[in-house]
Amino acid sequence: MSDNDLACYRIHITGIVQGVGFRPFVYNLATRLGLWGWVLNSSSGVEIEAAGPVAVLNDFVRRLRDEAPPLARIENITVAPCDPAACDLRPVFRILHSEARPGEFLPISPDVAICDDCLRELFDPRDRRYRYPFINCTNCGPRFTIIRDIPYDRPNTTMAPFVMCPECQAEYDDPANRRFHAQPNACPVCGPRIEFRSRPEGPSLYGEEALQAARRALAEGLVLAVKGLGGFHLACDATRDEPVLRLRERKGRVDKPFALMAFDLATVERFCFVDEADRALLTSRQRPIVLLRRRPDAPISPHVAPNNRYLGFMLPYTPLHYLLLEPADGFPPALVMTSGNYSEEPIVTTNEEALARLSALADVFLLHNRDIHARCDDSVVRTFSGAALPIRRSRGYAPDPVRLPFPVRQVLAVGAELKNTFCLTRDRYAFLSQHIGDMENYETLRFFEDMVEQLKRTFRVEPEVVAHDMHPGYLSTRYAQALADRLPLFPIQHHHAHIASCMAEHGLTGERPVIGVAFDGTGYGTDGAIWGGEFLIADYGSSQRVAHLRYLPLPGGDAAIRRPYRVALAYLWATGLPWEEDLPPVAHAPAVERIVLERQLARGVGVVPTSSMGRLFDAVSALAGVRQEVNYEAQAAIELEMLVDEGIEEAYAFGLDGGEIDPAPVLRAVVADVRAGIPAPVIAAKFHNGVAAMVRDVCLQLRLATGLNEVALSGGVFQNMALLRRVVRLLEEAEFAVYVHRAVPPNDGGISLGQAVIAGRA
Template sequence: MTKQTGLRIHITGVVQGVGFRPFVYGLATRFQLNGWVRNTSAGVNIEVDGEAAVLDEFTKALLDEAPPLSLIDELTATPQALNGFRGFEIVHSEAIADAFQPISPDVSICPDCLRELFDPEDHRYRYPFINCTNCGPRFTIIKDIPYDRPETTMAPFPMCGTCASEYKDPLDRRFHAQPVACPDCGPKVWLEIVGANGRSPLQRNVAILETQKLLGQGKILAIKGLGGFHLACDATNAAAVSELRRRKLRVDKPFALMMPDIATVEKHCFLDETERELLKSIARPIVLLQRRPESPIAREIAPRQDSIGVMLPYTPLHYLIFDENAQFDALVMTSGNLSEEPIAYTNEDARERLSSLADAFLMHDRDIHIRCDDSVARVVEKGIYPLRRSRGYTPFPIKLPWEVPALLATGAELKNAFCITNQKYAFLSHHIGDLENYETLQSFEEGVSHFEKLFRVKPEAIAYDAHPNYLTTRYAQERTERDNVKTVAIQHHHAHIASCMAENGLAGDERVIGVALDGTGYGDDGNIWGGEFLLADYAGYKRVTHLEYFPLAGGDAATKRPSRTALGLLWQLGLDWDANLASVQDQCSEERMALRVQLERKLNTPLTSSMGRLFDAAAALAGVRQRVNYEAQAAIEFEALADDTEMGSYNFDGSNAEIRVRAAIESLIADSLNDVPIPVISARFHNGIVNMVAEICIRLREKSGLNTVALSGGVWQNRYILTRTLKKLREDDFEVLIHRQVPANDGGLALGQAAIASWKLK
């Protein structure tokens, strides 16, 4: 008989709430091993007895056959004396002081649960909260770790006999599925009609059928999901979409859509295989797709744009709303909030804040512990390119290339997401939004407290954006006084480049040519930067060239009036305000006179090197848009018009310490005054930017010897510029880093802040 021995295994990563213990139990049974498996706050522990060769096979199978939602970061196997175990069991979880582990994001319903949902013979037939260890809510219902039911918002729902037997059976796919429930014991759904004058809410399946009926009639409904409320209406009903815009105070910004399946998406949009797989992925992000011209989707969904954001259903409730009784095949599914406010996520908050927006509320009584918006992405070069990282991805960590101290990085003012670090993990938060009001700041503070608790982080230091007036800056300074921790101010564009470096796994001694192009970032000289070329590593950076400065008349107010930005640029360049230019015509004579005085006397005219503002000016001068209703609207519409077949380009002079734009703007104005079509003007402007970036990178390589280029900042969300710049740089033999895990915009900034701060604190 072969000698038996013992083995102790410790596993870290996303290994709780994903069916890992029953997986281990099944493996141990298959290999006829005795011992136990246990969840702890630090991961999963296993002790087994068996023959050495069998234990090796068991250990290999742990890695090779792990459950689909799990991610093993590290497996440590330590031989030990034979324990004399009899049988194999799953033992109670153990809380370990200060220990932590990654947590699974919320993921879409799995094929098994979806099949049961529509099986009339199944106990959970048409039950809106069906789930198992392979799917369902995770992050949004967890209050603390270890991930056990008492530490989730499912604690108020005692399991019935059927659910309890499944929960306790190691061979059942609902074994220790913490949100497990059924119609007899779990959460319930109901429909409240606004202005129903005391009429009782409709319950269960009747509520869902009435929801479908109201949506088919053009009504607007507030629907409670995984991470908050959506506002929904029929996406083919132009009147309903326009009414939602009016109520939500959202003039032009595109709405996200939900469609029931891939076949429906293909009816409305062009799809490649990567986009198809991204739509179907368990994260179920909103994916930006090119719409088909013949699609009946209302043009009011995304005015003056040729792309729309689409997601597939990801909860059982969504699938029930789209069942065979539905009279629609596409719904608007936009965040349940008034413009600029955080998403509503409690029933009371929704009734208070959304009652003037919705005709009815489809509610349920499973509490959401932390609000979480939908994620947004697009496909670039057959890979994901995140635009907003939230549900489905958060709080999945980014693995850093070195161990970092416990830090908090507060992110930026716009598109805020913060970052907590512990060991080699960077936990980037869900999308918080623009910190422009008290409600969003509250959401930020609640999120920080939750992450610090979940991941057992007491920050040694707080990193923040160097802008002195950001709310995140004030928050960091207040925490410094209260908690006596260090603070580290990080320059905005350095953080952008460091974010791209960190997610691409660059070690600390590597430098890159960083091309940081965005709308706004506080510069070391007190000006507004945004068209920056840096030689950078985590320890520091050198600003080697940038767009030439021009004044923003009215400061932030100019961002809402591209015509003012355009005239400020012309004034700086010494170019005439030709009366035939659309930007000149947008201002009455009195406005133009006041603007000229403001510029000449330098009254509230901060200087900017921002590429985003240059795009605003170019779009305005080309006649695309003189006033905007949301950030980057002029640039987005300018890009949408670009002619893919146009090869001409405007000339930007990047041979000096400042990038000269006069020649390019003169050419653009001449084309505009000569009635050259806007799509041609747009393409020539975009092509000029691409050529300028490539030329400067070549020059910097010759001077520095660096061959790696990192592209970061919100302007790189422009697909036209990104794809053509990548092609051109690679043709010139550069190694190019782009974002694949966090957004290039300010939503990914906190990762860079954390990376820089950890390096500075070494």
């Protein structure tokens, strides 16, 4: 066959190829090359039939891959020649209607922040969408949050009720237009609109009037409930104390940091130190909240993030945000943008719910009439060694699948309890849900159940097995158990799942086990104790606990977690260190409580043994006088991290005796330093240095014993950058290959991935 011979190719493309301008790209490319044929979206990807000279066809296939639109992610292209005589060929290239094939699936795109082209039009007075809050195109706009089913076509989205005006329809139908088949395409004539209310019963303002009323309210220091992409935010001026304090009081949120939004990068840089990696994340199409070190003189209310060196900033990601934050005299340069919910409940997504449930939190409302189908919280990341380390993987990332190193059977992995996500698998894909939240109440459980059903449908997954944590008390475990009459259950130890999630996201095949270091606050152990300072030799099939922190008594479970001084007292007691008034946690505990606690410890009643690293951080934080009681998870450890004096190289030494790592020498040294008047930042540094050195030393012993050289770090404690930096540095100096989380969070938000792969592989 010569290059000029005519041929016909059937081309099948899988990956993220819908809702990203792929068909117009194919159409334009084929038309330019003079090929005949067609392209269509199917529920398993994009199908193309193309006919023309062989050389041109081969060029076409190569350019499909090389020149694909920026948001597309091609997983696979298969090309099969077909018989031109048998094909329905016409001398044109056409875009055909979508085809749904039962049982087939393909990934759908997460929501995408407004693109530069749309942003330019938004502020261009000559544009017909000038200041229109719902401007979008094939390269940007809502996706996951508005999609009801696949294929991704307008009737399957919450844009279905909006009938395009002739101008929008013409754009939508014109393959040369950048809104060709942009499913949420809309304009002020035919699309959604915003609505302002100063009280739930109305009256309403619309359009630019609504926007200006909302901005005036913010400038006056009021709290605004504003509907975004995946739910409502509560917004207020972040530079003044009163609005921030009022919002804290109403939300019942004492110290937990609030997220912030500023109009542009330059403004963020006035408040925080921003490096190259931070900048890339802030401006990425995912637009997560990025944790940034605050400038000491940043004019942000101290109540935004008390006792924290970091501020969580994001840039606007919808046109409405850009309009809302537009700089002007007297308008705040930064807004608090926190989830529109009561603590621990899912964020509110509908206007009705907002008006009813947020009226005690917000003074005024900015609504709109494009429905949110899938609730989705903002994502949170920080940078480590020049790349992202996810803290919460949600809007902008979900439901992008994690590609697995091998195919697995279909699994529903229900995750853990706090920061829950779940995971569905199919072939080589792991679909992690968006952030579901802390599974502690009925509303969150219902959100979880609804999303499981929705994502099963969307990705055509029919689980063969349900993976869950071993903790009998988790709502997620009970959800799994309720399915036991229909599906086999697969209980998985918490820290094994942590390590497996880190292995899977790095594409490790598991042929060789890794040394897994799993440090967190709480995880149910196979012996019923609370684990959390664990060294495992693990692959996907098995996990062997080879070293751990020596058990210390944790009195009264959850109560101790909220009161680090009780953990400190219990640890002192177990270490034989007397409770003397000069130690901050002793001074903090009322005398009566001490008597009761001592009796409880002596009798071992209501006392659980724990190897938790999180609790050890709590105890040291309390002993150093940093934090005795917490108002949000891990607060004591976070505040200890914030104090670390980077100039200190000394380290507290753990006792290392085989598989038992003894914190007693550390506790004794901390007590001695406190008594010697050593300042907390020095104690914090010596403690972080000591934990890092202990990790290195244990890994060296394990390498000697096993020959294994790969170390996976997982668990919520590794969100602590001061610790992570030290651990990675020491391990790399000792020539270990070190894996840290890059795709899913090290905390329990990443655990469903590990569960899914363990159960999927089995």
